Amino acid sequence: MKSYEIIEHTADIAIRVRGSDLGELFCNAALAVFDIISKRKNINPREHKKIQIKQRADNLEELFVNWLNELLSLAEAKGLIFFRFYINTIGNNSLDAIAVGEKRDGYAVNKEIKAATYHELKISEGASGWQAEVILDV
């Protein structure tokens, strides 16, 4: 089962993601973004590249947007697709994580996401965990 769902938006892509805790929410959002961008081709595994990502922000919303945008930016600059994420520490204002990626030639890259946006961004904690809604500019 996918860890996210697509919500209707006229021009861009809006997604809803869930996670049992904040770390899982951030991981699932990142997985969703790269699942939308590409599909893995059925070929031999490529060399894995691990990149440490440290972010600081004034609040949780900024941290969330910065996290996704840093991943999108790194993926394009380095020619990678990220497929696994480990959150070492996370709070409302900072995170320390590892993103694992592979070269793009192992993937059918289908869509370009320019960035995650603040418009109608919602992050909330409920009885069953965390949920976020975010609009991605495509």
Next chain:
Amino acid sequence: MAGFWEGPLEKIDDYRWRIPKSYKPGMRVPGIIYADEKLLKDIRNDKALEQVANVAFLPGIVKASLAMPDIHWGYGFPIGGVAATDIEAGGVVSPGGVGFDINCGVRLLKTDFRYDDIKDKIEKLVYALFSDVPTGVGSKGDIRVSEREEREILLKGAKWAVKKGYGSDDDLECTEENGAMEGADPSAVSERAYERGKAQSGTLGSGNHFLEIQAIDQLYDRDICDELGLDLGQITIMIHSGSRGLGYQVCDDYIKSMIRCLQKYNINVPDRQLCSAPVNSPEGKNYLAAMKCAANYAWANRQCLMHLTRKAFEKVFAMSWERMGMRLIYDVAHNIAKIEKYTIDGKEKDLCVHRKGATRAFGPGHPVLPDRYKKTGQPVIIPGDMGRNSYLLAGTAKAMDETFGSACHGAGRLKSRTAALKSINTNVLLKELESKGIIVKASGRDTLVEEAPQVYKDVNDVVNVVHNAGISKRVCRMRPLGVIKG
């Protein structure tokens, strides 16, 4: 997420509607939407009009938060939005008012060919273009540049490309800003942006970007057509692309910095994606210096794309592009912020004009226009969808008075990508296009369906509004023959 917009709309005339300033406390000016009743029905179906009202909060905004008839729901600004702020009165610049794809824009070139000359070669041309013009997500071009050269691109834009032999001085004269904005500062651009932009010069990109071979199927203003050397059945080529990864990164970097400006400069906006800073603040100046770099990168990119197009035609017809008459009509930006002079309440003012999915449409006699367009007004290029039409319009004096010299930028999206994927079959779509004599090649699996004609408003309806409202006038209409997409 969407839903019918219930807010107040007052009819000004058949083509203009007002969201009164009283709609939301904090609006500094009203919203004015250019549309007719038919288009308005669709426009009310998402949150675009709420975004028009939100833009009216920007400090220094003058006259109105404007929306063109192709308006649709964006993020922060609506797509199809125009907002001008008074710099002297603390007016702001907002990276969200330009968008991630800085200087996304279109260029139109003509040829000496008639439909009959090329009708048997369209497929060959589409394949040649698809093979020679890099398309698709993260596509890399054959036009490789060193880091020193990348800095030069950011400073000199299309002039860099012409100096490299990818075009002529004539091309520069027919490009907005002559292909390069002054005041670009490469040191305002982050290392990451450089890295993202590297190897993407001369690439079309993906999504709604395209390269299209067209035939003129309707003339509206014979005098202007004669002036521009355009006639029925003549073949034109349209190129739609932007600043690629470099522009996205510039926008992302400065949104991060401007989020902090909301508190620093006490700016109250209902959406953080509208974060902004006074044009004259250090943050505002830095953003504009970086935005200009990305804009110049985009002009260089479209110049390179045109060069590759000319080369592909040369290959197919074994003739030089000059002999085929492949001359640029014009190149316009439709995601940009510009400092321009307007008379407001009898006083000449420097305004920061944001055009987010809107095209500059300067009227006849404007001093920045090249001599050849002083009489006609600026060529305004409006791409439609791949199954219907595109337009060439000309700017008017009325646009200078009413819309800060701006008009629409395209057809405007009607349906979401998910709705398109659910309801449209690729093979059926290709057959439909083929039956109309349109050949399409696309890189991305879903691109065709997501960009199908039925997901867009009818560009004819959109252009009717800008023409009838007088903010641009119809010159001629084109129909697509061959399309390559990312």
